[in-house]
Amino acid sequence: MKNIISRRAAIATLGALGAGAAFAQGGATRPLxxxxxxxKSSTLIALLKVQGTLEKQLAPLNATLSWHEFTSGLPLLEALNLDNLDISADVADTVPVFAQAAGADLTFVAQEAPSPAAQAILVREDSPLRSVADLKGKKVGFAKAAGAHYLLIAALEKAGLSFRDIDPAYLTPADGRAAFERGAIDAWVVWDPFLAAAQRQARVRVLADGTGIASYQRYYLASTKFAKARPDVLRVVYAELERTGRWVKQNPKEAAALLSPVWGLDAATIEQANARRSYAVRPVVAEALAEQQRIADAFFAEKLLPRKINALDVALFQPGLKSS
Known part of the structure; x- marks a missing residue:
């Protein structure tokens, strides 16, 4: 499998280099x-949007940005697959698996190092449920194909249950919060900053987070067509993500103050959420996709994925390579 991914990565790299050379001969000067x-959970991209940094860095490439917000990762990558987007900000590790099953031609641009505590299974404080095993027969809300979906499957398996043992309710984070608060669902599986907001604004308990269950890595992706055509743009995006990730961890209060009006959350809640995310941006290597395969196999085993996939059947962007 490593040989397969190496060949695909090499082909993608050569294609990107060739496309980069073509743009260097005049194509890159055309407005793009x-x-x-x-x-909402795309923290680094949200900060770059507020600061206008990415636009400034892309201006020398004669490129501008159009911003498109989505409720969760699955519709975001569906738009990428349909050629309605060029680049996807970070989505949970589960989401690309579903996009691959739908036939998407993906290039992995970057990943954030694991943040397992940044998603959790919540119950109300007065709930009689005390463990994941108690979820048997209960109605559980979560976003379909989100990292929270895999966390639930993995936690149920660890507790000796299967996904078929619960009553699933596919809900966006906003709808999930509303259903949770009115008692329409028994438990809610969600990620930061929605997790931190619920912990600070409602009376909740954590049944389990991802620690020791699901590492929760987040990926930045592009359509392979765009990655081959404009590696120069992806290099700028990667560099700004890496820089901003370091800045957030070094300046938690300043980052929270910038995000507060954007997210509609108080700064303390945002600090709590950001403390659980690594924001350590790094290139994607084949070895890092091992958990992707475990996720894909888990969903396929539960008959939640339409077909078996090879998680290595993707292209990997190499930010250090320059086009000639």
Missing amino acids: TVRLGYQ
Whole structure:
């Protein structure tokens, strides 16, 4: 499998280099609007949007940005697959698996190091449920194909249950919060900053987070067509993500103050959420996709994925390579 991914990565790299050379001969001077999709939990992209940093860095490439917000990762990558986006901001590790099953031609641009405590299974404080095993027969809300979906499957398996043992309710984070608060669901599986908001604003308990169950890595992706055509743009995006990730961890209060009006959350809640995310941006290597295969196999075993996939059947962007 490593040989397969190495060949695919080499082909993608050669294609990117060739495309980069073509743009260097005049194509890159043409105006370009880069369609970038993101969601509320796309912290680094949200900060770059507020600061206007990415636009400034892309201006020398004669490129501008159009911003497109989505409720969760699955519709974001569906838009990427349908060629309605060029780049996807970070989505949980589960989401690309579903996109691959739908036939998407993906290039992995970057990943954030694991943040397992940044998603959790919640119950109300007065709930009689005391363990994941108690979820048997209960109604559990979560976003379909989100990292929370895999956390639930993995936690149930660890507790000796299967996904078929619960009553699933596919809900966006906003709808999940509303259903949770009115008692329409028994438990809610969600990620930060929605997790931190619930912990600070409602009376909740954590049944389990991802620690020792699901590492929760987040990936930045592009359509392979765009990655081959504009590696220069992806290098700028990667560099700004890496820089911003370091800045957030070094300046938690300043980052929270910037995000507060954007997210509609108080700064303390955002600090709590950000403390659980690694924001350590790094290139994607084949070895890092091992958990992707475990996720894919888990969903396929539960008959939640339409077909078996090879998680290595993707292209990997190499930010250090320059086009000639």
